[in-house]
Ligand code: ADP
């Protein structure tokens with residue numbers, strides 16, 4: 001049993017310290033070959049998932065979501081950087097060790113669950129539990145609990161192709177939860193579901209997160225799916241361009257976006273803010289949010305009407321007192337009137 005050698009338990013791996021996952025400087029590069037330049041899919045990402053946190057990474061197709069999820073789950077080694085589970089850097093492990101970690105600590109949910117077609121819903125879950133060394137009696141007991149928890153006990157005998165999309169995804173989630181992982185990684189988990197089933201599955205994730213204290217990372221292109229998370233990271237071209245910790249605004253992401261500064265001091269301005277630099281000159285409001293390990297600022301352009309009427313009494317950038325109708329701040333040079 002290769003598993004005996006590397007039988008890390010959840011406690012050893014995941015339940016240490018404040019962070020469940022701690023990633024630094026993650027690069028993923030795909031060699032395409034020929035004359036085509038390599039694709040740098042992840043460009044030095046820093047991220048962390050706190051214990052029991054529900055995080056989403058939101059980004060369009062090609063932004064690097066699946067690459068990120070595979071790296072965090074130990075399915076793919078990044079080309080540079082470290083990813084720690086507790087004290088253990090999983091990028092340094094051998095494949096056999098990663099197999100054990102994935103089995104014991106991480107549950108994966110994909111757009112289409114990988115179910116064995118000739119086994120019933122119930123037997124798919126039992127099979128996963130047997131594979132990781134449980135007795136048949138224990139596996140059956142746990143499977144019944146899981147099917148109950150996910151509200152699909154009545155469909156236990158059905159073969160996968162007789163289940164609806166929503167039911168199939170619930171069985172997929174039961175398989176992911178089978179070994180009681182402390183981290184669930186989900187890649188577009190509702191990509192094949194209609195709105196109602198999407199809401200149901202995401203509500204279920206929230207319940208599991210609350211009841212079992214499981215951490216979640218969901219990567220998705222759907223703003224709606226993102227609203228179910230506690231914290232949403234926006235991914236674009238392999239870079240996090242901001243995050244949302246309050247309610248995400250489906251109509252305008254920028255209204256709730258917090259700009260991230262990397263631990264290398266790099267600040268990534270989102271495209272629409274770069275566009276506004278011309279319109280608003282250098283007049284910005286900066287709000288520091290300093291209760292996190294990673295410094296963050298919220299950067300919003302100064303209200304246009306406020307600026308046109310020039311009602312500033314102090315510089316929005318450096319807080320130096322200014323005179324009415326002063327065009328530039330005498331201290332930092334910020335433009336105050338267009
Ligand atoms: P997403 O899940 O957000 O669509 P991916 O992580 O799948 O993003 O892909 C990020 C970028 O990396 C894309 O430009 C994609 O074309 C490229 N990419 C992903 N996998 C490979 C691969 N195996 N070989 C070459 N390029 C890849």
Ligand code: MG
Nearest residue numbers: 065066067187
């Ligand atoms: Mg993807």
